[in-house]
Amino acid sequence: MISSLSNNSELQTSHALVSAYLERAQIRILNPATIEDAVEDCRKAIEIDSKNGKAWRTLAEGLEGMGDTLGALEAVTEWARVDDFFSTKARKEMDRLNAKL
Numbered sequence: 001m002i003s004s005l006s007n008n009s010e011l012q013t014s015h016a017l018v019s020a021y022l023e024r025a026q027i028r029i030l031n032p033a034t035i036e037d038a039v040e041d042c043r044k045a046i047e048i049d050s051k052n053g054k055a056w057r058t059l060a061e062g063l064e065g066m067g068d069t070l071g072a073l074e075a076v077t078e079w080a081r082v083d084d085f086f087s088t089k090a091r092k093e094m095d096r097l098n099a100k101l
Helices: 002-007 015-028 032-048 053-065 069-082 084-100
Strands: none
Touching: 015 032, 015 053, 032 053, 053 069, 053 084, 069 084
8 A cells, every 4th residue: 555655646745645654653563573664654654744743653652662762752752742632641751751761
């Protein structure tokens, strides 16, 4: 699905492509062998839509899973900035990650 969407010039910046990257990232995050691929999927989604809170949250989860607590904190900080609806939850995650540093 991702290749079909990304090969179509009209869909390369679409919400559908962002959603496809994030769905695949959430599956890849579950397996330590593919967590780096999950992080890359999140980064691709963010390149298309940098205001997508789910992309920043999923990126934070992947980075933390890779042991990059500082990177996860930066991603959660961006999540709080772009997604007012989840800003309280994001701030709790920031506190949790800060405690790990």
